[in-house]
Amino acid sequence: MSEQKIEFYKGPAGGWGALRSVAKTLMKEGAPGKGARTLLAANQPDGFDCPGCAWPDRSHTSTFEFCENGVKAVAAESTSKRATPEVIGEHTVSWWAEQSDYVLEQLGRITEPLVYDAVTDKYKRIAWDDAFTLIAAELKALPDPNQASFYTSGRTSNEAAFLYQLFVREYGTNNFPDCSNMCHEPSGSGLRPTIGVGKGTVTLHDFEQADLILILGQNPGTNHPRMLGELRDAAKRGCRIVSVNPLRERGLERFADPQDKLEMATMGSTPISSHYVRIRIGGDFAFLKGLCKLVLEADEHARLNGLAPIVDSAFIAEHTSGFDEFMQDVLDEDWDVIQTESGLTKAEIEAVAKQYMESKRVIACWGMGITQHQHSVATIQMIVNLLMLRGNLGREGAGVCPVRGHSNVQGDRTMGINEKPTAAFLDRLGKVFGFEPPRSHGHDTVGAIEAMLEGQCKVFFAMGGNFAAATPDTLATYRALQSCELTVHVATKFNRSHVVHGQQALLLPCLGRTEIDVQAGGTQGVTVEDSMSMVHLSAGLNAPASEHLLSEPMIVARLAAATLPHSKTPWLDLVADYRLIRERIEAVFDDFAGFNEKIAKPGGFRLRNTASERVWNTPSGKAKFSTHAVPRDTFVHRAKASEKHRDTVVLTLATVRSHDQYNTTVYGMDDRYRGVYGQRRVVFINDEDLRDIGLKDGDWVDITSLYADGVERRAEKFRLVSYDIPRGNIASYYPETNPLVPLQSFAIGARTPTSKSIPVKLTRCDAPAA
Template sequence: MDRSENTDKPRIEPYDEPTGGWGSVKSLVSKASEEGLLASTVWATMQHQNKPDGYQCVSCSWAKPADPKPFEYCENGAKATMWEITPKRCDREFFARHRVSELLEWTDHDLEKQGRLTTPMKYDRSLDQYVPVKWEDAFRDIAAELNGLDPNSVVFYVSGRASLEASHMWQLFARIYGSNNLPDSSNMCHESTSVGLPESIGSPVGTVTLEDFDACDMMFFFGHNTGTNAPRLLHWVQKARKRGAPVITFNPLQERGLMRFKSPQNPLEMLSPDDGTKMSSDYYQVRVGGDVAAMTGIAKAVFALDDAAKATGGSRVLDTAFIEEHCHGFAEFETFVRAAEWDQIARCSGIPRDELEHVARTYARADKVIANYGMGLTQHRHGIENVQMLVNLLLMRGMMGREGAGISPIRGHSNVQGQRTVGITEKLKLIPVEKFEAFYDFTVPKEDGLDTVKACEGLIDGSVKGFVCLGGNLARAVPETGKVEAAWKNMRLNVQISTKLNRTHLLASEKSYILPCLGRLERDSQHGVEQIVSVEDSTACIHASFGKTEPASRELLSEPKIVAELAKATVPGRSSVPWDAWAADYGRVRDAIERAYPDDFRDFNRRMATPGGFHRDIGASKREWRTETGKANFLTPESFDVDPDIDTTAQDVLKLITVRSNDQFNTTVYGYDDRLRGVKGTRMVILMNAEDMRRLGLTDRDRVDLETHAEDGVTRRVENYLVHEWQLPKGNCAGYYPELNALIPLWHHSRRAHVPAAKSVPVRILRRSAA
């Protein structure tokens, strides 16, 4: 078996096809064949994907329509389904054949490709192997370890795939045990949103629904690769473009999804010889860290248009009635924008004045505008300011709480937004402490817990002794890979509740366990009764999810069942939570969620199967501003420089952007091809601007090493990467996540949200010798 990518003969070829189209179909057929799946099995399963009576996709969190198409899934969603229903098994015989030290040499792709985990396993240090363990023994032993540790030294991590029911149970278990250390994957991507939006508009999530996308007459996109990370959104973008709505994109990289798209859902379109729909009416390659400057330029031009309208007696461009009635802080914002110099705006953003003025004119003509954004805004030192500046731009023209308009943070993993809604958070202010204590007769710890960055700091300094993870591959997802992996092995306890093998399982601590669970696609029967779970999409709609396939193993337990058994063994008698009743009937967990969060989950069990989901109570979408001022707040940035800690004056220092390929989702790598960028057979590629390459004496396909440019005494280095010329702003380069997490210092994060600043990492490019 090939245990490493083919880096000897990688190919990089121009790819001029649209996103979607036959390239997507061919990729899915190839993946099904690689997994050994019969076509009939694949297609029969995926007919239930994202349907009101089916299962909700385990890939991205994009919205699920009430009237789905026959093929209501995208390429990445289909790959995620194939990855989960694979006939391959990572069973006890597999672990008997391989030592952990050997498996640590395998790639992430090849570890997960072994198939579904089937049996609870316990690490045997004397054998350097995982060996089978009975469920009851695992629960008893893990409970004994937890009760021998200080609860403040244990982290209860949650990946974005866990259901609302499992997540609510998980956070109660952790708090009853005595820990508020409840980080989740949102800490690493959209925490800048969760901190920034409440300050601006009083809501931690977006304000738009699919109905708004059908009604809008313009869209912004900032820092999001929609074709890879939320491909089903492309259908709504395409519809907007076909009705003449401008779509204006700001991204350092030209991404195929927001350039050209051909819908696999449309037979006539697929058979047409044309290049598909042009998705962005205007596409601007903003410099890394230049988003605030670009938005300031648009706002400055809007003010100028409004001034001209006032002078001539024309219709105002600013929504002055909205600003006066609903907003606070406008005067300070206006002073900042008007004082900004065009030369500085153009220099910091990389976009000329006349082009930003063109954007402002287009914006001024629109009546219903949606602003979409992704981690290109959030994963910076000033990620919060990025998010708030985009809100400012919308508030100027009253584009909030209006049909067809609003803010749209595009979340990643399938239920990462919902987990926060039901209590997965380290911040006490975000949970109903008094209700939990009154309902369940226990005392919630009264100090905030650790977020992901703080948990990793504790891991490295030795104060964190245990990680209990409900899904995910955390050690690969976080920054500072070298230090984190070394420290992980020094912990006392490592518990991983998972569907597939990954590298974090193999960083064996003194006591390590793998607890295999049912996947969301699988039937979950408790005492002979089929169970339903639920998730929240990125438009704050709640959906039921019905498992459809047979479990991969008779030994698998559901996530709620595992949580309940761990809690019963660890904290017996320390609360009145009815663990057995909840594990037997998830509807009772939903009743508990409704009791704790009545505004968002009114009539939860009755409404959960509503086609298209039911919408949470988002005040900002109704112009109810749940902020300290009682209004929507214009929040003025400190400066244009969103990465003030990066000194790029040295000629060999560039700002690295970490990106994903179209053949992966988060840390799961389905293959070594990135079709949309024309990269085949490798992920060890650095995309560079042509002028930067010439300046550094590099030519296309040279081999280089990369080192982090940081004066903290730590060497962070990756080796033997292939340089490829790419259309990027000068001073910027790009390469793949999670491999390049090794270059990100743990301290390099959003100042208040602690999101790793993975979209602007200072690196040096070092040419390798010919030898």
């Protein structure tokens, strides 16, 4: 672990710092040669898909296509460290629960299935057959299948996800809490009613043609580093890039491509953002509505003065509905409200509007800085409104681009991991497999936690992920998991969720993406779908970390066979050769016609995206303009207006990742681009806010959330770091700050936790003991 210090970073994103980090990561995991060989196969036609983010690969044929983020994910999976039953069993689970997420991560790969022994408070080995028998017995003993919930991580392959949802529905429930519920659920919820699909509409080719790229609430330098290569190329050819973000992030300012020999040799770099908008946390909706207002006002002026129109009236007339109501609502909006709620002046918004109106082809990208807010669905629909004003949907170089996180989070949803399945999907699934699927909607993530707390969910099964660390309201989530009769986690490495367990608990170790998967029918590959709807094959090249590991499809099949002895589905036959699973996928989903043949080609194939063709699968057959008022009654507004907090400086907290982190996996204790080393419990705060509160840089504070539900939620012992962030706003890392988000604080229309807009106060405390 590095020395604890704050030392602000002045270099570009990427560059030599990234290469040094790569070398350090490979050495730390104890297999530098193996790790480097593994990386050479990342994102190759005959290799594996990177288990990191869902950003697509340029051609799937490059010689060395990876990024620092991917290196950490690959190295963590390829590590020489082993969490054997003896290593994990050396201490009690209670002892492990006191250790940091970083310490748990560093144990390495789990090598055998484990069962919790309540007498010794330790995990011990269990045979696979016995593990499946135990789970099946608990599931069959439940009086109602809806008393079980089945979580899915975004790293699960298409084949595993398809079998998983099939098993769960044959078992009798649609309880599918999913990692999408906590990140990009608002993207789908916002897009489907407006353009008829819940996915992005662009491809990498569109990035080559765009005149303007809007990046909203996203930090690609840490979360999607491969995206910086596309932004760098776009910037070099003169494309404008407007970044809208409260924090000034290095990856949005300058980037040096570690794979560009000239740039590295000359210590050069490329400016990324041509314009950087320092919006206040939660102000994106007002900002976007202000842009729409300026576009409409400019169009009105142009038409009155005989100038070329700004708005694409032909597109609006042919392809959209609801425009007149939308236009009137926007024109009636008050500029004082827009400026107050966005934290920007009208002049600052005008500067962006000018660039938008001068650009013929515009792409809008966004991340969780947009989705994890109370009004995130409305904000995403306002993004669509802005694009439709100038016809920036369904044409080359333009469209929407929600940038998703985990490598197959989009594919899991395509495969049917959804607590609210459509009737058409259930009809088709039942017809193909000869059973009647359950029709009632199931639990999402928040609903699953609530059901556990209410005693209505007795068994919790997780296909990957780290549910206890990823979810909001940490103490409530812990109580929920601990109330279960059985918790089961399919995993590659030890994590927080494994020490927050039910009365009975199992850990089932699976193969990683980088490992060779041999079944009865030979060596297998799985498929994944990236953020741009490209589906391609992934095949590992490393020997499994242990002879006791099973693949995720095999785990599902053996569990299904044990639980559903009268099922018509030939579970074990299907997993003998994954091509048989893909044939069943093809039978259920028309877009996967010729699945096995299509993925045999390098790069795979793209699923049809009707919105990119200007075919709108909406009730009206047209894309829909959405009308929303500027949010002025959020949880933050209420906290500031509360008489109870009259003498309190109420701040808005956004939770963020560090650079040595992917989702809840903590690879190290540094955040290079923000200048934080050897520590994680920090709060980034404006220097003027420090003075107002009577604190100074380096002081220690407790953070208390200010929701009006009577529950005290506190995160303790954080070091204040003076930072370039708008006044009234602070930022800190998750999962350390997840305890501050109540279960009931979620997005309207999507139920995604509002982890990017938490009303809080800071209270001075003593520094932690050395």
